[in-house]
Amino acid sequence: MKLNSLHSGSQTPILRLKPTHSPNGFLPRSIRACVSSQDLQGQSIAVIGLGKSGKAAVKLALARGASVVAIDHNQNLGLLEEDPHFEKHSGDLRTVLGNFDGDLLNSADRVVVSPGVHLENYGLNSLWHSGKQVMSELDFAAEILPKSIKVLAVTGTNGKSTVVTFAGQMLRQLGIEAFVGGNLGNPLSEAALQCLPSTSSGHKFQVAVVEVSSYQMDIPNKYFSPSVAAVLNLTPDHLERHKTMMNYAMTKSRIFSNMTDAKLAILPSDNHYLNEAIDGLKYKLNLSWIGNYPGIKIDLEEKIANLEVPALGIDSQLKLDAMKVIGTHNYYNAAVAALSIVGLEIGVDVEAIGSTIEKLRPPLHRMQIVCNDSHGITWINDSKATNVDATYAGLMGLKGRKSVILLGGVAKVLDGQDSIGFERLVEVLNNHRCVITFGSSGALIQSTLSDAGLEIPCLRASNLVEAVHFARRMANFGDAIVLSPGCASFDEFRDFEQRGMVFQELAYA
Numbered sequence: 244m245k246l247n248s249l250h251s252g253s254q255t256p257i258l259r260l261k262p263t264h265s266p267n268g269f270l271p272r273s274i275r276a277c278v279s280s281q282d283l284q285g286q287s288i289a290v291i292g293l294g295k296s297g298k299a300a301v302k303l304a305l306a307r308g309a310s311v312v313a314i315d316h317n318q319n320l321g322l323l324e325e326d327p328h329f330e331k332h333s334g335d336l337r338t339v340l341g342n343f344d345g346d347l348l349n350s351a352d353r354v355v356v357s358p359g360v361h362l363e364n365y366g367l368n369s370l371w372h373s374g375k376q377v378m379s380e381l382d383f384a385a386e387i388l389p390k391s392i393k394v395l396a397v398t399g400t401n402g403k404s405t406v407v408t409f410a411g412q413m414l415r416q417l418g419i420e421a422f423v424g425g426n427l428g429n430p431l432s433e434a435a436l437q438c439l440p441s442t443s444s445g446h447k448f449q450v451a452v453v454e455v456s457s458y459q460m461d462i463p464n465k466y467f468s469p470s471v472a473a474v475l476n477l478t479p480d481h482l483e484r485h486k487t488m489m490n491y492a493m494t495k496s497r498i499f500s501n502m503t504d505a506k507l508a509i510l511p512s513d514n515h516y517l518n519e520a521i522d523g524l525k526y527k528l529n530l531s532w533i534g535n536y537p538g539i540k541i542d543l544e545e546k547i548a549n550l551e552v553p554a555l556g557i558d559s560q561l562k563l564d565a566m567k568v569i570g571t572h573n574y575y576n577a578a579v580a581a582l583s584i585v586g587l588e589i590g591v592d593v594e595a596i597g598s599t600i601e602k603l604r605p606p607l608h609r610m611q612i613v614c615n616d617s618h619g620i621t622w623i624n625d626s627k628a629t630n631v632d633a634t635y636a637g638l639m640g641l642k643g644r645k646s647v648i649l650l651g652g653v654a655k656v657l658d659g660q661d662s663i664g665f666e667r668l669v670e671v672l673n674n675h676r677c678v679i680t681f682g683s684s685g686a687l688i689q690s691t692l693s694d695a696g697l698e699i700p701c702l703r704a705s706n707l708v709e710a711v712h713f714a715r716r717m718a719n720f721g722d723a724i725v726l727s728p729g730c731a732s733f734d735e736f737r738d739f740e741q742r743g744m745v746f747q748e749l750a751y752a
Contacts, residue, residue: 281307281308281441282307282308282387283304283307283308283309283352284307284308284309285308286308286309286310286352286353287309287310287311287312287350287351287352288304288309288310288311288312288351288352288353288354288355289311289312289314289347289348289351289353289354289355290304290311290312290313290314290354290355290357291314291315291348291354291355291356291357291360291365291367292314292315292356292357292358292359292360293313293314293315293317293320293323293338293357294357294359295430296357296358296359296380296430296432297313297315297355297357297380298323298328299380299384299429299430299431299432299433299436300355300357300380300383300384300430300432301313301323301329301336302328302329302432302436303383303384303387303432303435303436304355304383305329305332305335305336306436306439306441307387307439309335309352310335310336311332311335311336311337312337312338312339312347312351313336313337313338313339314338314339314340314343314347314365315338315339315340316340316341316342317340317341318340318341319340320338320340322338322340323336323338324336324337324338345365345366348365348366348367348370348375349370349375352376353376353377353378353383354367354370354375354376354377354378355378355379355380355383356377356378356379356380356461356462357380358379358380358381358426358456358458358459358461359458361461361484362461362462371462377462378462378464378465379459379460379461379462379464380430380431380432380459381425381431381453381455381459381460381464381467382462382464382465382466382467383432383435384430384431384432384434384435385431385435385464385466385467385468386435386465386466387435387438387439388431388434388435388438388451389438391449392438392448392449392450392451393449393450393451393470393471393587393589394450394451394453394467394468394469394470394471395410395450395451395452395453395469395470395471395472395583395584395587396425396453396455396467396469396471396472396473396498397410397452397453397454397455397472397473397475397579397583398454398455398456398457398460398472398473398474398475398495398498399473399474399475399476399477399495400475400476400477400478400479400630400632400633401475401476401478401628401630401632401633401636402475402476402572402575402576402633402636403426403427403454403455403456403475404426404427404454404606404609404627405573405576405605405606405609406473406475406576406579406580406583407423407425407427407452407453407454407580407606408423408427408604408605408606409576409577409580409603410423410452410580410583410584411423411452412599412602412603412604413580413581413584413596413599413603414450414452414584414591416598416599416602417591417595417596417598417599419449419450419589419591420447420448420449420450421448421449421450421451421452422434422437422448422450422451422452423452424451424452424453424454425453425454425455425459426453426454426455426456426459427454427606431451431453434448434451449589450587450589453469455498457484457491457494457495458484460494460495460497460498461494463497463500464497464500464501465501466501467501468501468502468503469498469499469501469502469506470506470507470586470587470588471506471507471508471509471583471586471587472498472499472502472506472507472508472509473508473509473510473579473583474495474496474498474509474510474511474517475509475511475533475576475579476511476514476533476632477491477492477495477511477514477516477517478630478631478632479630479655479657479664483655488516489516489519489520491516492514492516492517492519492520493520495517495520496517496520496521496524499521499524499528500524502524502527502528503527504527505527505528505529505554506528506529506586507528507529507531507552507555507582507583507586508521508524508528508529508530508531509531509532509533509538509539509579509582509583509586510530510531510532510533511532511533511534512532512533512534512535512538513534529552529554529555529586531552531582531586533575533579536551537551537552537553537554538550538551538552538582539575539578539579539582541563541574541575541578543571543574546562546563546564546566546574547560547561547562547563547564548560548561548563548574548575548577548578548581550578550581550582550585550593552582552586555585555586555588557582557585557586557593559585559592559593559594560593561577561578561581561593561596561597561600562597562600563577563578563600565600565601566600566601566603567601567603568603568604568605568610569605569610569612569623569640569641570610570636570637570639570640570641571639571640572636572637572639572640573603573605573610573640577600577603581593581596584596606627607624607740607743608624608625608626608627608739608740608743609625609627609628609637610623610624610625610637610640611623611624611625611743613746613747613750613751614750614751616750618718618720619720619721619722620715620718620720620722620723620724621644621722621723621724622723622724622746622747622750623641623646623723623724623725623726623727624726624743624746624747624750625637625725625726625727625728626726626727626728626732626739626740626742626743626746627739627743628727628728628729629652629728629729629730629731629732629739630655630664630729630730631655631663631664631665631667631668631729633727633729634650634668634727634728634729635667635668635671637725637727638668638671638672638675638725638727639671641675641723641725642674644721644722644723645674645675645676645719645721645722645723646675646676646722646723646724646725647675647676647677647678647679647714647717647718647722647723647724647725648672648675648677648678648679648725648727649679649680649681649707649710649711649714649724649725649726649727649728650665650668650678650679650680650681650688650727650728650729650730651679651680651681651682651684651685651688651704651707651710651728651729651730652681652682652683652684652728652729652730652731652732652733652734652735652742653682653683653684653730653731653732653733653734654684654687654688654729654730655730655731662691663684663687663688663691664729665688665691665692665695665729666691666692666694666695668692668729669692669695669696669697672692672697672699673697673698673699675699676699676700676717676718676719676722677699677700677701677702677714677717677718678692678697678699678700678701678702679701679702679703679704679710679713679714679717680692680701680702680703680704680710681703681704681705681706681707681709681710682706682707682728682730682734682735683734683735684730684734685703685704685705686703688729688730689701689703700717702717706735707726707735707742707745707746707749708745708749711724711746711749711750724750726742726743726746728742
C-alpha cells in the first residue's frame with residue numbers, strides 16, 4: 244500500500260450560504276469547515292472493529308480521501324467493498340476478516356479503533372505507546388467538526404442515554420437543530436460526514452449532543468472538546484475491562500480533558516473516585532454538582548429543580564410536575580439536560596426549557612411502557628438496566644404499583660468484592676408482587692436475594708421466554724410486569740436492545 248505524507252498546503256474552505264432566519268435569529272453567512280474534504284488524500288487508515296461505529300469511521304475516512312483497510316475478527320461479516328453503501332469507494336477499500344498480518348497496522352498512517360475493541364487486542368496498546376497515531380472513532384470524527392458547532396457530551400454509568408435523549412428533545416422542541424448520537428444511535432462520524440464540504444446537503448445542526456461511553460475514552464482524545472460535559476454517576480460496571488473503580492473514574496474523567504475557558508462541567512456531588520480523578524482539571528473548569536450548589540438541587544415533593552451556577556449567571560427554577568416519564572430519577576435527568584443546554588450559551592434559558600418538559604419521552608428500553616394488555620397488566624421494558632444501580636433507579640420509580648420484576652442475564656461482580664450486588668434490591672423488591680430470575684446468573688441472583696431477606700415469592704426460569712410465561716401467571720389485574728434485568732444480556736442475546744425487543748414481542752403475543 245502506497246503511503247504519502249499529509250498534504251499541508253491546502254486551504255480551509257468556506258461554505259457560502261444565503262442569510263436565512265432560524266427560530267433563534269440569523270444563521271451565520273458562512274460556516275468554516277475544520278479541514279479540507281480531502282485532507283487525508285494519499286494516507287492509509289486502518290479501522291479496527293466493523294460494528295456501527297467502525298463502518299461510520301470507514302465512510303468518513305474514505306470521504307476524507309484516505310485508502311482504508313477495514314479489519315474485524317469476525318469472519319462471518321460481509322466484505323465492505325461488496326456493500327452498496329461503499330460501492331463508489333471500493334477501489335480504495337479492502338476488508339480483512341479473521342486473523343491478519345500485524346504489518347497492516349504498522350504500515351498504516353493512522354489506526355482508528357471502534358469502542359468495542361480493547362486496547363489489549365491486536366497489539367494496539369504497544370502500537371499506541373510506540374508513537375503510532377492510534378485514535379478512537381469519537382476523536383477521528385471530532386477532528387473535523389466545525390468550531391461553530393457546540394458539543395454537549397454526557398457520560399456516566401447510568402442515565403446517559405436518557406439525558407442525551409432529553410437534551411435532544413428539548414433542543415428540537417425549541418427549534419434548534421441538533422445531532423443526537425455518539426454511543427447512542429448514530430456514531431459521531433455520521434455527524435462529521437455531514438460537515439465535509441463535499442457533502443451536498445451540508446450540516447444542518449447547531450448542537451451535537453453526544454453520549455460517550457468509557458470504551459470511547461480508553462485512548463485519550465486529542466480533538467474531542469465539549470462545550471459542556473457531564474459525568475452523571477459512577478458505580479461498578481465494565482470492571483472486566485477497567486479492572487478497578489479508580490481506573491474507571493480516570494477514564495470517565497477524560498471527557499473534560501480538552502475543555503478550556505472555564506466551560507461547564509457537571510458531576511455527582513458525592514463520588515470520591517471522580518473527585519480524585521478530576522483533581523488536576525479543576526482549575527480550568529466551571530464545576531457544578533448534581534445534588535449540591537453550584538449545580539442542581541431538586542425538591543421531590545414540589546417537583547421543582549433549582550439550578551444555580553453563579554459563575555455563569557444561572558439562578559432559575561425548572562418546574563417538573565408536567566413530566567409524564569416514569570421515575571423520580573428522571574427529574575434529575577431532565578434537570579441535568581436543562582442545565583447543560585443553558586451552559587451551551589446559545590440563547591436558551593430555563594423558562595424556555597420548561598415549556599418542553601411535558602413532551603419528554605424516555606429512550607427505547609429504559610422504563611418504556613410497552614402496552615397495557617387486556618388483563619389489566621402494564622408491560623414495562625427496562626432492558627437497558629444492565630447493572631444493579633440502573634435496576635434500583637427504575638424500581639424506585641414504581642412506588643405505589645405492585646409489579647412482577649424480571650431479573651437476570653450475566654451478573655457483574657463488583658470491584659474488590661465477591662458480591663454481585665443484588666442484595667441492595669431486597670428492600671425495594673419487598674414492596675412488589677414477585678421476582679422471577681432467569682439466564683446464566685438466575686440461580687445466583689435467586690440465592691443472593693433469599694440470603695439477604697427477600698420476603699416475596701422468587702421463581703427461577705431458564706430463559707426470558709419462560710420468565711415471561713411465569714410472570715403472566717403471577718401478575719394480578721392492575722400490576723406491572725417489568726423487565727429490569729440488572730445484568731448484561733450476552734448469555735442469550737446480542738445486546739440489551741435485542742433482549743428488549745424480544746420482551747416487547749412476548750408482551751404483545
